[in-house]
Amino acid sequence: MIDQLAGIIKEYRDFYIMTHVNPDGDAIGSLLGMYLALKENGKNAIPIIGAEFPELFQFLPGSGNTVIGFDSIGFNPSHIIVLDVAAENRISPEIGDLRKSAKLVNIDHHPTNPLYGDYNYVLPSANSTTQLVYEILTRAKYRLNLDVAKCLYTGLVTDTGCFKFAGVTSATFELAARLLEFGVDNYDITRKLFEEFPESRLTLERLMIERLEVLLDGKLVLSYIDNEDYHKLGASLSEGESLVNRLRETRGVEVGGLITKLSENQYKVSLRSKGIVNVATVAAALGGGGHSRAAGLKVSMSREEIRERLIRLIDSSLNSSTT
Numbered sequence: 096m097i098d099q100l101a102g103i104i105k106e107y108r109d110f111y112i113m114t115h116v117n118p119d120g121d122a123i124g125s126l127l128g129m130y131l132a133l134k135e136n137g138k139n140a141i142p143i144i145g146a147e148f149p150e151l152f153q154f155l156p157g158s159g160n161t162v163i164g165f166d167s168i169g170f171n172p173s174h175i176i177v178l179d180v181a182a183e184n185r186i187s188p189e190i191g192d193l194r195k196s197a198k199l200v201n202i203d204h205h206p207t208n209p210l211y212g213d214y215n216y217v218l219p220s221a222n223s224t225t226q227l228v229y230e231i232l233t234r235a236k237y238r239l240n241l242d243v244a245k246c247l248y249t250g251l252v253t254d255t256g257c258f259k260f261a262g263v264t265s266a267t268f269e270l271a272a273r274l275l276e277f278g279v280d281n282y283d284i285t286r287k288l289f290e291e292f293p294e295s296r297l298t299l300e301r302l303m304i305e306r307l308e309v310l311l312d313g314k315l316v317l318s319y320i321d322n323e324d325y326h327k328l329g330a331s332l333s334e335g336e337s338l339v340n341r342l343r344e345t346r347g348v349e350v351g352g353l354i355t356k357l358s359e360n361q362y363k364v365s366l367r368s369k370g371i372v373n374v375a376t377v378a379a380a381l382g383g384g385g386h387s388r389a390a391g392l393k394v395s396m397s398r399e400e401i402r403e404r405l406i407r408l409i410d411s412s413l414n415s416s417t418t
């Protein structure tokens with residue numbers, strides 16, 4: 096498949112590049128890294144997003160070239176390259192009729208990806224989707240540069256928690272080393288990603304900590320933040336993106352879960368596990384998906400009902416793992 100994809104980006108010229116709703120560092124890093132590499136190699140490519148570009152990633156090269164929606168684009172693509180998107184209904188914005196006239200290339204590392212593309216390069220063992228982008232670009236013998244490397248490195252540090260999470264191997268550091276060789280400044284990137292949050296994020300974190308509940312004999316920690324909280328602080332939803340990781344940092348805790356209210360009876364749930372509980376399975380039981388240690392979902396039910404369902408699912412997962 097990787098040879099086929101390398102062939103496609105060499106042979107064809109017109110590409111739309113897309114990622115998922117509420118894009119994180121890997122989504123944006125993949126989107127912009129692929130875009131910049133295609134441009135650098137003479138292709139007609141455009142990075143498309145579904146909503147305003149997240150402020151956190153505005154330091155990345157190419158961020159100013161993203162367009163919102165399809166209306167202002169002056170060409171039709173032969174291929175739509177979809178990056179880091181676990182399920183077709185998470186592509187942002189929705190592709191709709193375009194699917195009839197263009198081939199969909201699905202490049203991802205979520206194990207729950209149902210291979211919805213015309214071409215699917217889905218490798219759950221990859222640390223980040225930017226790793227897969229790097230592999231395809233180098234297989235196509237594309238010229239890479241510092242700007243591309245910055246974007247790909249951003250995805251790598253985001254999805255490995257700065258090389259802290261499970262799944263990091265010597266190959267991860269080899270890729271990191273190759274990207275740094277282009278001149279990427281590691282601390283410049285990690286500082287911008289993890290140490291330049293607006294003050295409102297600190298307040299969100301305080302609210303999350305104040306409201307947390309320790310459940311299931313200290314193995315589960317749940318908390319919540321409401322859309323009203325974001326609203327009061329003038330904070331955007333992306334500011335709360337990695338807060339959930341804090342909930343799993345305590346000894347004995349197996350799962351941390353953050354329930355974010357988006358609107359009346361519309362909630363987003365982010366789950367993090369240390370390994371015993373497969374949170375991708377928990378999320379899938381409620382219509383979501385993700386990785387075994389990091390997963391999420393969106394649901395329309397009350398917070399109380401979500402809380403009950405999560406406790407029951409995680410409790411039964413903990414019990415089945417000990418028998």
Ligand SMILES: [Mn+2]
Pocket residue numbers: 121122179204223224254
């Ligand atoms: Mn990813």
